[in-house]
Amino acid sequence: xxxxxxxxxxxxxxxxxxxxxxxxxxxxxxxxxxxxxxxxxxxxxxxxxxxxxxxxxxxxxxxxxxxxxxxxxxxxxxxxxxxxxxxxxxxxxxxxxxxxxxxxxxxxxxxxxxxxxxxxxxxxxxxxxxxxxxxxxxxxxxxxxxxxxxxxxxxxxxxxxxxxxxxxxxxxxxxxxxxxxxxxxxxxxxxxxxxxxxxxxxxxxxxxxxxxxxxxxxxxxxxxxxxxxxxxxxxxxxxxxxxxxxxxxxxxxxxxxxxxxxxxxxxxxxxxxxxxxxxxxxxxxxxxxxxxxxxxxxxxxxxxxxxxxxxxxxxxxxxxxxxxxxxxxxxxxxxxxxxxxxxxxxxxxxxxxxxxxxxxxxxxxxxxxxxxxxxxxxxxxxxxxxxxxxxxxxxxxxxxxxxxxxxxxxxxxxxxxxxxxxxxxxxxxxxxxxxxxxxxxxxxxxxxxxxxxxxxxxxxxxxxxxxxxxxxxxxxxxxxxxxxxxxxxxxxxxxxxxxxxxxxxxxxxxxxxxxxxxxxxxxxxxxxxxxxxxxxxxxxxxxx
Numbered sequence: 001x002x003x004x005x006x007x008x009x010x011x012x013x014x015x016x017x018x019x020x021x022x023x024x025x026x027x028x029x030x031x032x033x034x035x036x037x038x039x040x041x042x043x044x045x046x047x048x049x050x051x052x053x054x055x056x057x058x059x060x061x062x063x064x065x066x067x068x069x070x071x072x073x074x075x076x077x078x079x080x081x082x083x084x085x086x087x088x089x090x091x092x093x094x095x096x097x098x099x100x101x102x103x104x105x106x107x108x109x110x111x112x113x114x115x116x117x118x119x120x121x122x123x124x125x126x127x128x129x130x131x132x133x134x135x136x137x138x139x140x141x142x143x144x145x146x147x148x149x150x151x152x153x154x155x156x157x158x159x160x161x162x163x164x165x166x167x168x169x170x171x172x173x174x175x176x177x178x179x180x181x182x183x184x185x186x187x188x189x190x191x192x193x194x195x196x197x198x199x200x201x202x203x204x205x206x207x208x209x210x211x212x213x214x215x216x217x218x219x220x221x222x223x224x225x226x227x228x229x230x231x232x233x234x235x236x237x238x239x240x241x242x243x244x245x246x247x248x249x250x251x252x253x254x255x256x257x258x259x260x261x262x263x264x265x266x267x268x269x270x271x272x273x274x275x276x277x278x279x280x281x282x283x284x285x286x287x288x289x290x291x292x293x294x295x296x297x298x299x300x301x302x303x304x305x306x307x308x309x310x311x312x313x314x315x316x317x318x319x320x321x322x323x324x325x326x327x328x329x330x331x332x333x334x335x336x337x338x339x340x341x342x343x344x345x346x347x348x349x350x351x352x353x354x355x356x357x358x359x360x361x362x363x364x365x366x367x368x369x370x371x372x373x374x375x376x377x378x379x380x381x382x383x384x385x386x387x388x389x390x391x392x393x394x395x396x397x398x399x400x401x402x403x404x405x406x407x408x409x410x411x412x413x414x415x416x417x418x419x420x421x422x423x424x425x426x427x428x429x430x431x432x433x434x435x436x437x438x439x440x441x442x443x444x445x446x447x448x449x450x451x452x453x454x455x456x457x458x459x460x461x462x463x464x465x466x467x468x469x470x471x472x473x474x475x476x477x478x479x480x481x482x483x484x485x486x487x488x489x490x491x492x493x494x495x496x497x498x499x500x501x502x503x504x505x506x507x508x509x510x511x512x513x514x515x516x517x518x519x520x521x522x523x524x525x526x527x528x529x530x531x532x533x534x535x536x537x538x539x540x541x542x543x544x
Contacts, residue, residue: 024056114300115240143175162198232268249284253378284322303525320525346402359387432458463489
């Protein structure tokens, strides 16, 4: 909203090779904060807090370019420490010619599943770990793609000093072997390599009376993978490793890192199946070994847990444990057809999801310096053996049922184990049962009412929670929402919220008032702590 005046329209592409198209977006989230001792809001001297982003991109046949301006001089709660400031932290120029493209400036990229390299932006989590440097993508032959990258990684408003370089190759064998294509078989092989070159700084020289750490300037990581798809079945196998990388995350030990993953999916005729397993150990990979936080990670370890959208189901989200874990996920979904006994007149959908994350086995038998494993190989770890702690477990069952032509009902039951000590540092194991009912009634083509009722019961943490929501949609422009998240256990606090949303064309404006609970906001196993807040909110989005 602050920068909306910078962009007043779009440039429509012409029909020849010199055509240029301009696109972009503006996003501004504003809070006028109020103090509230009951929910523990943090004091601030700012009368208005905002995270504002304005992005513009120019695209043509041979050259693309873009930049993003960010204004966080008075940032929203949870962004004060590192995000405060403003400027242009992202810009790029990309040249395109036949089967090759070269990007100079900032860029995002991912090799395979991201086990050794993934840069991306997720504003709600405060993640923007782009590289400033160069990226080359070449397709020299049919079914062959090569990538090469090098640069320094963004960390908030600065760059980490280390150089990150790497390469990736993917081979689509089905485009080479005629028999594969005729049989509907698709086979892709991939391999990646990443090097981090980082000199030790003065604050990373550790010494005692008899020992001083020799920190490696070069850390190498590699990844190999294969994905096979035939008809409704797809199988992905991937393995990655990392050389010695003593860091803050692992207590400056010299153990090598590894991650192995197997994922299988099936989808046909209303039936879907998913089975995944992952074992990782010591795979924290940062562009600065002494840093914490999410924006210095070179890699990404996805959590094999379901990402919930319901408020109470997402109250205790899991964050991937980079030191090591065994993770499993199983999911089965089936849609019963219309006009059958279980499907009824309109059909019925059922989905069951189970995820379990467990500690790896650790044998801390190495000699120690002082009271830690620092400077040693760390620990041994039998591949198939579990450790003695459960980090997370979630069993949930969902039912989707259209009761009448105008009324749709969703039900969910969830049984969850959440090791708060592992994820947040303290709190013990939280065992909860969660019940969700969501109904949507369509009064006409323009008027829809949606409601949610949720209940979480637990003997741990703050005890039981209730959540209710009503949302009235008046298409195509208006939406009115009220909700309340109430702790009926230890605190008896209400986290109420009301909002009005207006949409017109590519513009979206939302105004609201209420409280926000302190807690963790997570996506894909990456989490950010958000402090409690209260006040008037205003959000503006425009895509052009």
